[in-house]
Amino acid sequence: MARKPKQQRSKATVDAIVQAALISIASHGPSAITARQIAEKAGIGVGSLYEYFEDKDAIIDAASKRFVSDTVDLIKPLIPELVRLDIREAIEKLLFSFRDFLEENNQLYLRCARHAFSMDMVIYQSPINSALMELFTQYLMHHPQLLKLPNIPTVAYFYINGGIFTVVRHLSEDNPIQSFEELTTVFGDILASYVDKKVELAG
Amino acid sequence: MARKPKQQRSKATVDAIVQAALISIASHGPSAITARQIAEKAGIGVGSLYEYFEDKDAIIDAASKRFVSDTVDLIKPLIPELVRLDIREAIEKLLFSFRDFLEENNQLYLRCARHAFSMDMVIYQSPINSALMELFTQYLMHHPQLLKLPNIPTVAYFYINGGIFTVVRHLSEDNPIQSFEELTTVFGDILASYVDKKVELAG
């Protein structure tokens, strides 16, 4: 059990298991999954699951990690472009990319993200937060006049955490009270207002 | 099964079950609970659980509802006082009350709240959001010059959702990067900056 895949076909099996787990998490949530479901979706026998994974939780862990690393892979390449933009434009661009990512594959990732906030999983989210924090930091480096802002780390903390949660929740609403475009406008406006106001006061 | 309690002692039993479920959720999360645990903590036999609850999920539901209604009972009475305060003061007062509430009973509610973000439970949260929305609305009524602000519902949506999540997450951190006081300052500052900037532009 929990052995390393050594041949090509077994690597494919592991991948199929992770993919099947992601799909199952998306449709039923991590606690409602059965091992049989995963095995069936992956097209293998139940016993085979336990060749590569200690138990069901290990499978869910692997799926969560896949989810997080795919998200980080979305954010990282955007940084060089975003840091050159105006705050509102940068946020708009980031949020639209994020939305498109979440909506891919019939909302596979969005439906996983809905379950990612149970705080057990927050540990795995930290790479996502780090990536966004890096974006924040690099943005500041490219706009040195912003370094005067008070409470930068705390603002980033509020903005990143609150922002992720709000976007995922908004995209999950059956009857959103506002469009995604309105949300991006407000996201930009709130941060830009804070920045303008504080720069004004400081300078 | 799922009968109505008719005698005093059975009401106490139901209450003990809900309380035990809250404690169990707080310590292990809703999916890891076993029926035996709940029964044992409540000081009753396993069978008794099923006298008043359809199944384990019904018990967890009841506990969630208790959590939500206790939270609403915290917010509602604060509204009349908060609407008379300055934005920063109001937010500070609200956040400190909220923190104290979450930290009561050895963080019972905080530890439950950590699990409340798995989106299954978001349905039950809506009364909390409604209560905060009412606070928002009543605040605007008492400060009519604010009604000029653009995108009020969306700002409220972002602020309430992001705010709740960020506070719960902050209080759950082992090594918070900032104090709770700093967080409340930033919360107040961000909203006040937005308001100031927009009122300035509009008037």
Place this chain on the structure above:
DNA sequence: TGCTCGTTCGGATTCAACTCGGATAATCAG
């Protein structure tokens, strides 16, 4: 071909949710 070892499988085992039938306690009619 026959051997070996990585891989796959599904029946056997374990464990938790839930049921059932009867014991015990409260309530009430006479």
Place this chain on the structure above:
DNA sequence: CTGATTATCCGAGTTGAATCCGAACGAGCA
């Protein structure tokens, strides 16, 4: 007060899902 009736409580036993395990399969190699 007593027996009948109803409410409550219980925990051994049933059921089904998670996990384990030993046999079967097949690719590579002598």
